[in-house]
Amino acid sequence: MDLxxxxxxxxxxxxxxxxxxxxxxxxxxxxxxxxxxxxSVLGMGLAVMFVMTLSSFVTFIIYxxxxxxxxxxxxxxxxxxxxxxxxxxxxxxxxxxxxxxLYDALGxxxxxxxxxxxxxxxxELNINLGYxxxxxxxxxxxxxxxxxxxxxxxxxxxxxxEFSDIPKPFKGVPIAFITAGLMALAFxxxxxxxxxxxxxx
Amino acid sequence: MISIVIGLVLLLLLxxxxxxxxxxxxxxxxxxxxPKFDKILSILPGINCGACGYPGCAGYADALSKKDVEIxxxxxxxxxxxxxxxxxxxxxxxAKLKLVAKVFCLGDDAIALKDYEFNGEEDCTAxxxxxxxxxxxxxxxxxxxxxxxxCPVDAIKRDEYNRVWINADICIGCERCVSICPKNVIxxxxxxxxxxxxxSSKDPGKLVKQICxxxxxxxKICEKTAGVDRIKVENNLAIVNxxxxxxxxxxxxxxxxxxxxxxINQTNFMKDNKKNKSEKKEN
Numbered sequence: 001m002d003l004x005x006x007x008x009x010x011x012x013x014x015x016x017x018x019x020x021x022x023x024x025x026x027x028x029x030x031x032x033x034x035x036x037x038x039x040s041v042l043g044m045g046l047a048v049m050f051v052m053t054l055s056s057f058v059t060f061i062i063y064x065x066x067x068x069x070x071x072x073x074x075x076x077x078x079x080x081x082x083x084x085x086x087x088x089x090x091x092x093x094x095x096x097x098x099x100x101x102l103y104d105a106l107g108x109x110x111x112x113x114x115x116x117x118x119x120x121x122x123x124e125l126n127i128n129l130g131y132x133x134x135x136x137x138x139x140x141x142x143x144x145x146x147x148x149x150x151x152x153x154x155x156x157x158x159x160x161x162e163f164s165d166i167p168k169p170f171k172g173v174p175i176a177f178i179t180a181g182l183m184a185l186a187f188x189x190x191x192x193x194x195x196x197x198x199x200x201x
Numbered sequence: 202m203i204s205i206v207i208g209l210v211l212l213l214l215l216x217x218x219x220x221x222x223x224x225x226x227x228x229x230x231x232x233x234x235x236p237k238f239d240k241i242l243s244i245l246p247g248i249n250c251g252a253c254g255y256p257g258c259a260g261y262a263d264a265l266s267k268k269d270v271e272i273x274x275x276x277x278x279x280x281x282x283x284x285x286x287x288x289x290x291x292x293x294x295x296a297k298l299k300l301v302a303k304v305f306c307l308g309d310d311a312i313a314l315k316d317y318e319f320n321g322e323e324d325c326t327a328x329x330x331x332x333x334x335x336x337x338x339x340x341x342x343x344x345x346x347x348x349x350x351x352c353p354v355d356a357i358k359r360d361e362y363n364r365v366w367i368n369a370d371i372c373i374g375c376e377r378c379v380s381i382c383p384k385n386v387i388x389x390x391x392x393x394x395x396x397x398x399x400x401s402s403k404d405p406g407k408l409v410k411q412i413c414x415x416x417x418x419x420x421k422i423c424e425k426t427a428g429v430d431r432i433k434v435e436n437n438l439a440i441v442n443x444x445x446x447x448x449x450x451x452x453x454x455x456x457x458x459x460x461x462x463x464x465i466n467q468t469n470f471m472k473d474n475k476k477n478k479s480e481k482k483e484n
Contacts, residue, residue: 066215072208079215086219090226097230168330 007138014142020118021150022180022187027118031151032176034109041148041155044109049144051091051113052122055084056140059123060133080123088114118147153183237266237289244285245275250353250375252276265290273297277373300389301372302356302379303467305401306342307460309364312414313338329383337412340402342386348378369465390464396441396449399467400460403436409458417460423452432461 020026027048034044059080067073092110095103103110113119122143126136157179166175188194242262249257253274255264264270265286272286273294280296287293314337319328325347328334334343344363356371357378367378369392379387386401398417402409406418419437431447432439439461441449453461453470463470 062215066211070207070211071204072211075208075212078212082212082216082219086223089223093223093226093230096232100232 003134006135010135010138011142011145014139015146015149016187016190019146019150019187020121020143021147022184023191024121025184026121027116027147030109030112030116031147031154032173032180035151035154035158035176038152038155038159040109041151044112045144045148045151047109047113048116048118048147049141051084051088051110052119052144052147053137053141054091055080055087055119056122056126056136056143057133058087059083060126060131060136063127064133076127077120077124080120084119084123085114118143150183154180235266238262240289241265241286244278244282244289246277246282246373248277248353248373250277250373250377252373252375252377276300276375299392300374301369301392301464302367302374302376302387303369303390303397303399303464304342304348304357304365304367304387305397305399306340306386307364307399307415307462308336308338308341308413309344309360309362311362313341314412325381326383334384338402338404338409338416340386340400340404341384341413341416343384347381347383348387351377351381353377366467369467390441391443392464394441394443394464395446396453396461396463398432398439398441398460399462400438400458403438405437409437415458415460418458420457422455422457423449423461426452426455 014020018024021028021031030044030048034040062079062083063073063076067076067079088111092103095110122140126139129135129139131139154176158176161175161179170178242259245258245262247258251257253261253276255261255274261270261274265272271294272290272292273283273296275282275286276297276299279299283294283296315335316332316337317335319331319335321327321331323345325343325345328343328345333339334341336343342365344359344365346357346359346365348365348367349357349359353375354371354373356368356373357365358368359365367387374389376389379389384401390397400415400417402413402416404412404416406420409416409418417438419434419439421434421439423432423439424434427447427449428445430442431445431449432441432452434440449461453463459471
């Protein structure tokens with residue numbers, strides 16, 4: 001029961017209140033760059049979910065049992081980047097052999113994740129928030145879900161925007177930026193601490 | 202000191218372990234690629250221009266080796282590449298006409314009048330959104346060089362008067378510049394088509410003469426010289442018909458605005474023509 005509550009707490013917290021893209025502003029490059037089409041969003045989102053879960057597991061193990069043992073906590077960013085890069089490569093090689101259809105579907109997005117700061121962000125946050133192994137894995141998975149969630153909303157809006165009447169200078173990326181800003185504002189409404197600044201008791 | 206050494210050794214060790222793991226995974230999970238794919242990829246030009254409609258040369262080679270795809274889609278490679286792909290796959294394709302891109306505008310800073318000076322971002326779309334460009338001629342090139350930046354082979358040049366022109370010998374016909382140009386002044390012409398009309402203005406002749414020294418005024422002298430089948434004036438602009446192959450040299454020399462220029466060696470011809478005309482005047 002405790003575990004289930006913890007699971008729900010982290011899930012809702014990561015998806016709605018601390019959404020990786022819209023509240024923490026991580027992984028903005030694929031958020032704008034890949035969100036033009038719904039198909040590619042699903043591919044990218046699934047790939048990120050997969051890598052985030054796996055990397056939060058591996059980085060937590062390495063931090064706990066290697067870095068902390070040798071008192072090398074200050075090396076964690078370097079180590080995490082190394083781990084993530086190697087992991088993404090490994091996943092790519094294995095997927096190519098075992099599941100070619102999935103590999104084709106993920107396509108170019110898989111190697112792109114190596115440079116996605118949301119993946120490094122989730123590994124960092126796991127340590128900063130003092131999560132244990134179970135929390136870290138849930139946080140990693142739900143981080144991926146929150147990324148997919150934000151991208152999904154963005155892609156559906158942008159597909160509609162393609163056909164709407166927009167002033168010429170705003171067409172394409174500019175209107176996407178404005179939309180992203182408004183979405184981020186809307187997501188702030190989920191955070192009680194920020195709301196309490198505006199609403200007087 | 203000792204902590205630095207430990208950190209260094211540990212990082213090196215981690216890197217080594219990961220590298221070793223990846224190397225083993227590479228061998229263990231090795232996927233055999235189609236030998237046809239490697240062969241075709243080595244034949245394709247490898248500039249990843251995207252003219253074939255596939256993502257890069259590897260994408261086209263993949264499609265060729267797996268599916269029944271037309272083998273004449275590689276524009277930069279031309280007939281040579283098509284024949285070699287055909288010999289691997291045992292197919293015959295229809296040769297495509299070699300097309301090159303050309304800027305249909307000659308108005309540089311020295312000969313075309315301007316409405317205003319643009320001091321903003323060096324971007325064609327930005328300029329053309331502002332009163333449809335700096336020049337008084339609203340059909341012409343805005344010369345901010347979007348096409349120069351997308352050209353994969355540096356075939357597009359801009360001279361000191363900001364006139365943009367494309368070297369037909371280098372152009373591979375990938376049509377990237379055609380699709381990026383906000384003014385639609387770049388069009389594809391057959392490389393062996395002889396001459397093209399380097400103007401896009403549909404303004405009436407009198408106005409063209411006032412605002413640009415090198416603009417088609419729709420005088421129909423070319424029509425009379427080379428015949429209506431070869432070159433035709435529509436909406437105050439001469440258009441060349443590339444199905445016919447009558448020589449356009451006479452028309453090019455007689456053109457009062459000098460807008461009929463050869464597709465190959467465009468700049469040399471323009472210099473010679475200028476010299477000839479000035480000599481004639483002196484005589």
